[in-house]
Amino acid sequence: MSTHHIKLTLNGETKEADVPARLLLVHLIREVFNLTGTHIGCDTTSCGACTVILNGRPVKACTVLAVQADGAAVQTVEGLAQGGQLHPIQEGFHQCHGLQCGFCTPGMLLTSAAFLAEHPNPSDDEIRWAISGNLCRCTGYMNIVKAVQYAAEKMRAASAQPAAAD
Amino acid sequence: MIPPAFDYAAPTSLSDALALLSQNPEAKVLAGGHSLIPALKFRMASPALLVDINKVAGLAYLREAGGWLAIGAMTREADLDRSALVREKYPLLADTARMIADPLVRNLATIGGNLAHADPANDHPATMLAYRAEVTAQGPAGARTIPIADFFTGPFTTSLAANEILTEIRLPARRAGDGGCYLKIERKVGDYATAAVAVQINVNAAGVCTSAGLALTNLGLTAIRCAAAEAALVGQPLDEAAIKAAAQRAAQAAEPVSDYRGSEAYKRSLVTTLTVRALRTALERARR
Numbered sequence: 001m002s003t004h005h006i007k008l009t010l011n012g013e014t015k016e017a018d019v020p021a022r023l024l025l026v027h028l029i030r031e032v033f034n035l036t037g038t039h040i041g042c043d044t045t046s047c048g049a050c051t052v053i054l055n056g057r058p059v060k061a062c063t064v065l066a067v068q069a070d071g072a073a074v075q076t077v078e079g080l081a082q083g084g085q086l087h088p089i090q091e092g093f094h095q096c097h098g099l100q101c102g103f104c105t106p107g108m109l110l111t112s113a114a115f116l117a118e119h120p121n122p123s124d125d126e127i128r129w130a131i132s133g134n135l136c137r138c139t140g141y142m143n144i145v146k147a148v149q150y151a152a153e154k155m156r157a158a159s160a161q162p163a164a165a166d
Numbered sequence: 167m168i169p170p171a172f173d174y175a176a177p178t179s180l181s182d183a184l185a186l187l188s189q190n191p192e193a194k195v196l197a198g199g200h201s202l203i204p205a206l207k208f209r210m211a212s213p214a215l216l217v218d219i220n221k222v223a224g225l226a227y228l229r230e231a232g233g234w235l236a237i238g239a240m241t242r243e244a245d246l247d248r249s250a251l252v253r254e255k256y257p258l259l260a261d262t263a264r265m266i267a268d269p270l271v272r273n274l275a276t277i278g279g280n281l282a283h284a285d286p287a288n289d290h291p292a293t294m295l296a297y298r299a300e301v302t303a304q305g306p307a308g309a310r311t312i313p314i315a316d317f318f319t320g321p322f323t324t325s326l327a328a329n330e331i332l333t334e335i336r337l338p339a340r341r342a343g344d345g346g347c348y349l350k351i352e353r354k355v356g357d358y359a360t361a362a363v364a365v366q367i368n369v370n371a372a373g374v375c376t377s378a379g380l381a382l383t384n385l386g387l388t389a390i391r392c393a394a395a396e397a398a399l400v401g402q403p404l405d406e407a408a409i410k411a412a413a414q415r416a417a418q419a420a421e422p423v424s425d426y427r428g429s430e431a432y433k434r435s436l437v438t439t440l441t442v443r444a445l446r447t448a449l450e451r452a453r454r
């Protein structure tokens with residue numbers, strides 16, 4: 001089996017590793033880089049617990065080879081908070097009780113964050129559609145949708161501020 | 167689950183990718199990876215080499231030219247779904263892309279992979295049969311065109327040679343009076359079809375159907391083109407009687423088997439209902 005030297009950006013930091021061809025991206029993140037916020041649920045591309053943002057788009061890291069991330073930008077849940085400040089989506093899940101056990105939460109957060117970056121003013125239906133590849137087995141989706149709306153509102157307010165200051 | 171051991175190469179040109187395939191008869195192309203990587207994890211495939219074509223430039227595009235909509239094989243489902251051109255002029259394709267898997271899978275899954283994989287449960291094969299599409303296969307000796315009717319040779323098998331790469335899919339460009347629709351019943355988001363129907367029609371100013379394509383997903387060993395149903399539409403005014411007659415013939419053409427998604431009778435009755443609804447929607451779109 002071939003081994004490959006890869007270089008990627010993980011949460012803004014440059015990382016390098018030698019990986020066997022069959023290593024999955026989720027194992028690279030969890031076991032080589034020790035970031036265990038990315039979960040493994042089904043391991044069969046169904047649940048979205050392993051979601052990471054790969055070059056701007058949320059994908060299931062249990063179904064991507066680590067070597068495919070060579071040259072890519074990867075973001076995990078550990079990269080959401082900045083300078084000790086929770087990302088608005090994290091704050092939303094906290095405020096609206098968007099989680100119980102928390103197993104699906106990193107994936108939900110990343111899918112929602114990527115979605116909100118492109119849809120600042122979503123309807124509830126659009127949110128449900130966007131998170132339809134992420135399964136939650138205990139909270140139910142009502143509060144998750146509320147949490148995403150909370151974040152959307154907060155992000156809209158934040159982006160309106162500089163304009164108002166003009 | 168850990169895939170079996172394999173070698174991996176990520177060529178940056180099509181000619182290098184083709185050379186690797188020709189030199190390694192046990193190699194497989196890696197596109198979106200969303201059928202292949204699960205198959206590796208389940209040990210249903212064990213290629214000696216994966217030839218990743220994600221770094222080959224120029225295989226992802228959508229453009230109208232010469233009477234066709236040309237689609238690069240590496241175009242992701244998410245990009246079909248986002249394309250204003252596809253939404254406005256190719257509603258059958260837009261419907262199909264939106265019903266495939268879930269939003270996360272669609273960010274990587276490619277249209278070329280969907281056709282090359284030739285899973286009878288995949289959604290694009292029926293859609294391409296209804297469109298009368300054609301595809302380009304590149305091999306060591308150059309390019310050849312394969313009409314979609316000759317592409318699917320059996321479940322998970324196509325007329326692509328092991329050392330060929332599917333590079334482009336072409337649909338006839340939209341003409342006035344074209345309308346299409348894809349309807350799929352799935353148990354939940356991310357499931358394959360219990361039954362699905364693709365229709366693409368053209369109606370003239372008098373309301374007469376001048377051409378019709380009708381095909382079924384996951385109702386046989388490959389996607390099924392329903393020639394008898396198409397014949398029931400062409401030359402007829404597209405009224406409810408013609409629509410119902412076509413739906414009946416589509417149900418007759420289906421070859422469903424009872425499984426955990428439903429009984430044979432249930433699936434056949436879905437075909438009737440979905441065909442009626444898809445034809446009504448396609449007609450509405452044709453008149454717009």
Ligand SMILES: Cc1cc2nc3c(=O)[nH]c(=O)nc-3n(C[C@H](O)[C@H](O)[C@H](O)COP(=O)(O)OP(=O)(O)OC[C@H]3O[C@@H](n4cnc5c(N)ncnc54)[C@H](O)[C@@H]3O)c2cc1C
Pocket residue numbers: 044045046194195196197198199200201202203204239240265266267268271274275276277278279280282283285287288289290326330331332333356357358359
């Ligand atoms: C959870 C889940 C749900 C899904 N649901 C659906 C669904 O509802 N409907 C549906 O249609 N699909 C569904 N899929 C399948 C998905 O659309 C796959 O992505 C698709 O079948 C294969 O495309 P790919 O780009 O991922 O190809 P890959 O997995 O990379 O390749 C698949 C096969 O095609 C070959 N191949 C790929 N590209 C080329 C090429 N350009 N030239 C020659 N050979 C090539 C590969 O060698 C391999 O044998 C689902 C997948 C998952 C994981």
Ligand code: FES
Pocket residue numbers: 039040041042043044045046047048049050051060061062063
């Ligand atoms: S662990 Fe990847 S989708 Fe469930």
Ligand code: FES
Pocket residue numbers: 098099100101102103104105135136137138139
């Ligand atoms: S919070 Fe438990 S699975 Fe979603």
